Amino acid sequence: MGTLFALLISLDVANARGPGLPNVMVLATGGTIAGTGASSTTVVGYTAATVGIDTLLNAVPELKTVANVKGEQVFQIASENMNNDYWLKLAKRVNALLAQDDVDGIVITHGTDTIEETSYFLDLVVKSRKPVVIVGAMRPSTAISADGPINLFNAVILAGSEEAVGKGVLVALNDQINAAREVTKNNTSTADTFRTPELGFLGYMQGNKPYFYRQSTRRHTADSEFDVSNLETLPQVDIVYGYANMNRVAVDAFVAAGAKGIVHAGVGDGSLARPAVEPALDEARKKGVVIVRSSRVGNGIVARNGEAKDDEHDFVVSDTLNPQKARILLMLALTKTSDTKEIQRMFYTY
Numbered sequence: 482m483g484t485l486f487a488l489l490i491s492l493d494v495a496n497a498r499g500p501g502l503p504n505v506m507v508l509a510t511g512g513t514i515a516g517t518g519a520s521s522t523t524v525v526g527y528t529a530a531t532v533g534i535d536t537l538l539n540a541v542p543e544l545k546t547v548a549n550v551k552g553e554q555v556f557q558i559a560s561e562n563m564n565n566d567y568w569l570k571l572a573k574r575v576n577a578l579l580a581q582d583d584v585d586g587i588v589i590t591h592g593t594d595t596i597e598e599t600s601y602f603l604d605l606v607v608k609s610r611k612p613v614v615i616v617g618a619m620r621p622s623t624a625i626s627a628d629g630p631i632n633l634f635n636a637v638i639l640a641g642s643e644e645a646v647g648k649g650v651l652v653a654l655n656d657q658i659n660a661a662r663e664v665t666k667n668n669t670s671t672a673d674t675f676r677t678p679e680l681g682f683l684g685y686m687q688g689n690k691p692y693f694y695r696q697s698t699r700r701h702t703a704d705s706e707f708d709v710s711n712l713e714t715l716p717q718v719d720i721v722y723g724y725a726n727m728n729r730v731a732v733d734a735f736v737a738a739g740a741k742g743i744v745h746a747g748v749g750d751g752s753l754a755r756p757a758v759e760p761a762l763d764e765a766r767k768k769g770v771v772i773v774r775s776s777r778v779g780n781g782i783v784a785r786n787g788e789a790k791d792d793e794h795d796f797v798v799s800d801t802l803n804p805q806k807a808r809i810l811l812m813l814a815l816t817k818t819s820d821t822k823e824i825q826r827m828f829y830t831y
């Protein structure tokens with residue numbers, strides 16, 4: 482009886498999205514996955530974002546066997562040109578589509594340079610438990626052994642899967658599934674560039690199936706407090722990079738240009754150069770600019786206080802977020818509050 486009941490429950494879950502193949506929407510935004518080179522051996526020095534969504538989908542006829550796929554070109558850019566306006570446009574489109582009963586999941590094709598930023602932005606503002614998978618490629622569509630088609634095929638399977646529901650925005654390339662919060666581009670040119678250093682990726686794509694082994698403990702998507710549905714702009718937040726012999730010029734320039742927040746990509750565990758930079762950040766803070774101490778190191782925690790005396794300076798720390806991801810959380814935090822205690826809570830929550 483118990484087994485029968487369990488079977489009925491699992492059948493119900495399997496049928497939650499209706500019988501047959503899942504409905505997956507592919508939103509194209511550009512990047513190398515949509516790039517073309519001069520010849521089949523051109524794998525660097527090609528042009529990104531030249532091929533449209535129809536060509537992308539037609540290149541992988543196998544997609545029809547795993548999902549009912551529809552495509553839409555949201556914009557067409559190399560992702561180094563990503564900006565807040567594109568993010569707001571993309572997030573609103575994703576939320577509108579996920580609110581539809583006939584969309585089970587979304588795949589976003591994207592240039593790899595800023596995948597880690599777009600994915601974390603969406604992780605914080607998508608209002609749904611349905612899967613959102615961001616995918617790209619390191620070799621253009623015309624290259625020998627192009628990685629785009631297999632990456633797209635796996636991304637569509639993942640976006641249509643029950644396993645990906647509620648896992649937050651996922652970045653899936655090279656047969657590996659990563660969480661948006663932690664994934665980072667790790668190599669300028671190799672196909673295995675996406676890594677979740679130290680904390681580890683979430684699982685594999687193998688044999689046309691996702692296999693999950695872990696998930697993020699941080700809040701995201703349907704549980705997030707951030708909402709961009711009524712926003713047309715985001716606050717200006719800039720990143721200042723730490724280095725030996727550093728001066729205060731960049732901090733002062735960003736403040737003069739109207740920054741509402743500055744992420745300091747410090748050396749080590751987020752250390753600031755004294756006496757050059759700390760007074761500049763103090764002055765910025767007194768003018769109302771929110772300062773987040775992050776690190777250029779790439780792994781590990783930037784914790785409050787210690788030598789940095791964050792309470793005294795009224796600085797916020799980034800926890801494990803790298804500077805480019807800390808910038809995104811700070812922008813969204815500033816859409817809700819300028820209270821640094823509240824912003825610090827957000828950095829320990831997301």
Ligand SMILES: NC(=O)CC[C@H](N)C(=O)O
Binds near residue numbers: 591
């Ligand atoms: N591999 C890539 O997608 C890089 C191409 C380009 N720079 C972009 O990010 O869009």
